Each structure stands twice: as C-alpha cells, then as structure tokens.
Amino acid sequence: MSLKKQLKITFLGTATSTGVPMIGSKNPVRFSEDKRDKRLRASVVISWDDINYVIDCGPDFRQQMLRANIESINGILFTHEHADHIAGFDEIRPYYYRMGDVPIYSDARVLKALEKRYDYIFTKENRYPSAPAVKPTIITEDDVLEFHGVKITPIKVMHGDLPILGYRFGDVAYLTDVKTIPATEKEKLKGLEVLITTALRKESHKTHASLDEALALVEELQPKRAYFSHISELLGFHVDIEKELPENVFLAYDELVVEVN
Incomplete structure (x- = not known):
C-alpha cells in the first residue's frame, strides 16, 4: 500500500536540448x-527517505550528479530517447560499481533505442570489464508502479507527434517535452500538489509547449504549485519571466529544491 511520503524534487537541469546558453x-x-x-x-x-529516482540522464548527467552530491540511486526512469535525455547513460558506471545492475524503466521503443546506442551495456557475451549493466523494466501508460511506498503513474504525453512518458510520483507530476496531453491522461493529473512541465519559449513551437500553453495547462489542471522547465534562452531572462507568472507558478532553475509534504 502506498504511504504518504515527504518528497524532495531536485532540479538537476532545466534547459532544452542545446543547454542555456547555447554554443x-x-x-x-x-x-x-x-x-x-x-x-x-x-x-x-x-527523493524520499534515503531513496533517489532520477528521471532521464542527458549529456550533463555526470556534472549534475556531482553538483547535487547524489551518491546513490535506486533507478532511472526515461521519458524518451532523444539525445538530451539519454546521452549520459554510460555515466551510470559508478552507481553500477556500488549497487550492481542499475534498474531502468522505459517503454519498449526507448529500450530498443538504448540497446542500439549502448549495445555494450546490454550484451551478455564478451562484456567489456568496466561496462555498466542494467536491469530493464518495460512500462506503458497503463501501468501503475510502487517504489518504496510511493505510487508511480506513467503519463502518456505528446512531444509533437511522438508519444513519450511523463511520471506522477504521489502528488508530483513531471512532464518534460510536452506539447499536448490526451484527455484520458489528464485524468491522471488531477489533485496535484506540484506540476512540473515544459515552457520552451514565448513563441509557438511544433513539439514543445510555449509559455502561454504551459500557463493554460496549469489553469486547466489547477495544481497547488507549478514549475516550468525545459527552457530555451529564447524565453528570456529568469528574473523578467518570473514577474509575469501567477503567484503559484514559478520558473525552475538548476539546483532548485522543492519539497512536498
């Protein structure tokens, strides 16, 4: 049975695929x-108690984990297979050395992409001695998981035409790269304490929500608090955008920690 836990969300990174600033x-x-x-x-x-679950491991993963001083993890959940969300996968090696096979969770398409790009991690024969190993679990939006007393619900969202997964941990939802959400999936997002979602820029974009679209989603779902992430430098200066937001909506930033009782 799921129990009420105090959740802590640490924003390891809040940028779009190019990072901010862009080269x-x-x-x-x-x-x-x-x-x-x-x-x-x-x-x-x-995080809760001494448990840490990471969502995505992009190209900055090593730097992020050192900066946040995350010495142990219990698993990684993947939203989708784009490079800015999986390109740090090899950096799980120190965790593998300590804990053995690292649990990972993704849909079948993302797992296939990981297996292709990181075949040496998944191979069972003639393994490179220092290669990490993982324990994969395929999930879909129809599953309900429970990790150490916390209910985890995958949420199917649309990244343009690409279906990807967001995740609800208890009363916290993390939806990255979202453009639209099917009505059936919005039902899973009722009664949120915290919603974290995409606000790429002010102008419309084909595959990511704009600032106005993100605000409309907050208005529709009515979470107690909302934080915008996956941000482009085209959105503008943090200090300026924050002044434009409703009192319960915030622009996330790297190393921000949010606690939910």
Whole structure:
C-alpha cells in the first residue's frame, strides 16, 4: 500500500536540448550574470527517505550528479530517447560499481533505442570489464508502479507527434517535452500538489509547449504549485519571466529544491 511520503524534487537541469546558453549564441541571456540563466539539460531526481529516482540522464548527467552530491540511486526512469535525455547513460558506471545492475524503466521503443546506442551495456557475451549493466523494466501508460511506498503513474504525453512518458510520483507530476496531453491522461493529473512541465519559449513551437500553453495547462489542471522547465534562452531572462507568472507558478532553475509534504 502506498504511504504518504515527504518528497524532495531536485532540479538537476532545466534547459532544452542545446543547454542555456547555447554554443555561439548572441542572445542577451548568454551574457547574464544570474546563475539561474545557466541551465544544463533537463532532468530531476525525486527523493524520499534515503531513496533517489532520477528521471532521464542527458549529456550533463555526470556534472549534475556531482553538483547535487547524489551518491546513490535506486533507478532511472526515461521519458524518451532523444539525445538530451539519454546521452549520459554510460555515466551510470559508478552507481553500477556500488549497487550492481542499475534498474531502468522505459517503454519498449526507448529500450530498443538504448540497446542500439549502448549495445555494450546490454550484451551478455564478451562484456567489456568496466561496462555498466542494467536491469530493464518495460512500462506503458497503463501501468501503475510502487517504489518504496510511493505510487508511480506513467503519463502518456505528446512531444509533437511522438508519444513519450511523463511520471506522477504521489502528488508530483513531471512532464518534460510536452506539447499536448490526451484527455484520458489528464485524468491522471488531477489533485496535484506540484506540476512540473515544459515552457520552451514565448513563441509557438511544433513539439514543445510555449509559455502561454504551459500557463493554460496549469489553469486547466489547477495544481497547488507549478514549475516550468525545459527552457530555451529564447524565453528570456529568469528574473523578467518570473514577474509575469501567477503567484503559484514559478520558473525552475538548476539546483532548485522543492519539497512536498
């Protein structure tokens, strides 16, 4: 039976796929001295008691885990197979050395992409001695999981035309790269304490929600608090955007910690 736990969400990264600032950019955000405008690729770790579950491990994974001082993990949940969400997969090696096979959770399509890109991690024969190993579990939006007393519900969202997974941990939902959400999946998002979702930029985008679309989702779902992530430098300066948001909506930033009682 799921029990009420105090959840802690640590934002490991809050940027879109290029990071913020983007290489070679002339956008004014690049020259900001506000550390909240320096963003690694989007990922979070959700913790309770001594449990840590990471959602996605992009190209900044090693730096993020060192910065957040995450010495142990209980597993990794993947949202989808794009490079900014899986390109740090090999960096799980130190966790493998300590804990053995690392539990990972994804849908079948994402697991196939991981197996292709990181075949040496999944192979059973002639393994490279220092290669990590994993214990994969295939999940779908129809599953309900329970990790150490916390209910986990996968949520199918649409990343443009690509179906991907978000996750609800208790009363916290993490939806990255979302553009639209099927009505049946929105039913799973009622009664949230915290909603974390995408707000890429102010202008419309084919595969990611804009700021106005993210605000409309908050208005529809009515979480007690909302945090926007997967942000492009085109959204603007953190300090300016925060002034435009409702009092219960916040712009997330790297190393932000949010607790939910």
